[in-house]
Amino acid sequence: MTVVLSLSVLGRSGQLARALWRNEGLDAECLGRPEVDVADLASVRRALELRAGAIVANAAAYTAVDRAEAEPEAADRVNRLGAANAAQVAAEAESPIIHFSTDYVFDGAKAGAYREQDPVAPLSVYGTTKEAGERAVRENNPRHAIIRTAWLYSHEGDNFVASMLRLGRERAELRIVADQFGSPTYVEDLADAVAIIAHDLLRTGDRHRYGTFHYCGGGVVSRFEFAEAIFAEAARHGYRPPVLTPITTAEYPTPARRPANSALDCTRIAEAYGIRQRPWRDSLAECVARMLPQGRGGRSS
Numbered sequence: 686m687t688v689v690l691s692l693s694v695l696g697r698s699g700q701l702a703r704a705l706w707r708n709e710g711l712d713a714e715c716l717g718r719p720e721v722d723v724a725d726l727a728s729v730r731r732a733l734e735l736r737a738g739a740i741v742a743n744a745a746a747y748t749a750v751d752r753a754e755a756e757p758e759a760a761d762r763v764n765r766l767g768a769a770n771a772a773q774v775a776a777e778a779e780s781p782i783i784h785f786s787t788d789y790v791f792d793g794a795k796a797g798a799y800r801e802q803d804p805v806a807p808l809s810v811y812g813t814t815k816e817a818g819e820r821a822v823r824e825n826n827p828r829h830a831i832i833r834t835a836w837l838y839s840h841e842g843d844n845f846v847a848s849m850l851r852l853g854r855e856r857a858e859l860r861i862v863a864d865q866f867g868s869p870t871y872v873e874d875l876a877d878a879v880a881i882i883a884h885d886l887l888r889t890g891d892r893h894r895y896g897t898f899h900y901c902g903g904g905v906v907s908r909f910e911f912a913e914a915i916f917a918e919a920a921r922h923g924y925r926p927p928v929l930t931p932i933t934t935a936e937y938p939t940p941a942r943r944p945a946n947s948a949l950d951c952t953r954i955a956e957a958y959g960i961r962q963r964p965w966r967d968s969l970a971e972c973v974a975r976m977l978p979q980g981r982g983g984r985s986s
């Protein structure tokens with residue numbers, strides 16, 4: 686793969702931006718706060734200074750799903766206005782934008798996996814602002830690839846895998862929700878997908894490849910099954926797992942409602958770009974191995 690010299694990534698310190706920065710197929714320039722606030726159009730314009738043929742990747746987002754219920758304006762500012770600004774500045778330079786959205790735009794009531802054209806019906810402020818961000822990107826830049834992903838995790842930063850391993854060190858027993866289903870997505874796999882899309886868009890500029898796409902790890906699991914797998918992988922690195930108890934969503938009330946089923950059908954991205962999902966368990970094994978070098982996984986107490 687030839688190197689993309691000008692992928693301008695917004696949201697510098699987030700887990701996805703950092704994976705784009707690491708990706709060997711990309712030469713990403715990462716921009717973020719404090720210099721660039723995506724909600725401030727002038728700062729986005731100043732920062733991007735796009736060269737012809739550049740691609741913008743907007744990985745900046747307000748991702749605190751529960752906190753957003755109490756801070757809807759703050760979430761809207763980043764997830765809708767920030768997305769609009771990024772898309773507009775890219776459009777002014779006639780550049781494509783790759784923007785990221787979420788499975789939480791759906792209400793989770795569908796029996797099977799969600800297709801891109803299924804009706805959106807977010808249950809939370811976070812989902813509502815992300816859905817508004819999708820519309821803003823479509824309205825401001827016809828050259829867009831909006832990628833909805835799900836249950837994103839990395840070997841660094843704060844995410845479900847990191848939380849499980851931390852809590853498992855602190856407590857002998859963990860209660861995990863067993864009636865929410867989705868597809869864990871390793872951020873390195875998503876970055877690989879972005880690299881394929883960026884190269885393709887630069888090479889072909891094919892308008893048929895613009896639009897909204899789903900991309901997540903291959904397979905569907907409950908939060909409980911995901912936690913079981915995290916600890917099974919960790920145990921291979923000398924970590925002493927806690928006892929896990931399955932509970933219902935009703936037993937673990939949170940400020941934000943989450944979809945019970947957020948399985949995403951990823952056929953469209955496979956057809957447009959040839960991008961295949963990686964089995965979620967293979968990616969998890971790689972992630973945990975990076976987090977827990979052999980023999981360093983034990984409970985601290």
Ligand SMILES: NC(=O)c1ccc[n+]([C@@H]2O[C@H](COP(=O)([O-])OP(=O)(O)OC[C@H]3O[C@@H](n4cnc5c(N)ncnc54)[C@H](OP(=O)(O)O)[C@@H]3O)[C@@H](O)[C@H]2O)c1
Nearest residue numbers: 696698699700701722723745746748785787834835836837
């Ligand atoms: N995490 C998930 O489970 C998940 C699931 C589905 C979809 N997604 C989507 O995937 C994308 C990447 O998520 P992620 O997990 O990498 O998020 P993340 O780790 O929370 O990073 C988000 C980044 O956005 C930056 N940011 C927030 N407000 C900003 C502003 N006003 N101006 C500039 N930068 C700002 C943050 O900067 P600071 O460091 O300065 O706060 C942070 O670096 C997002 O679009 C998210 O909605 C995530």
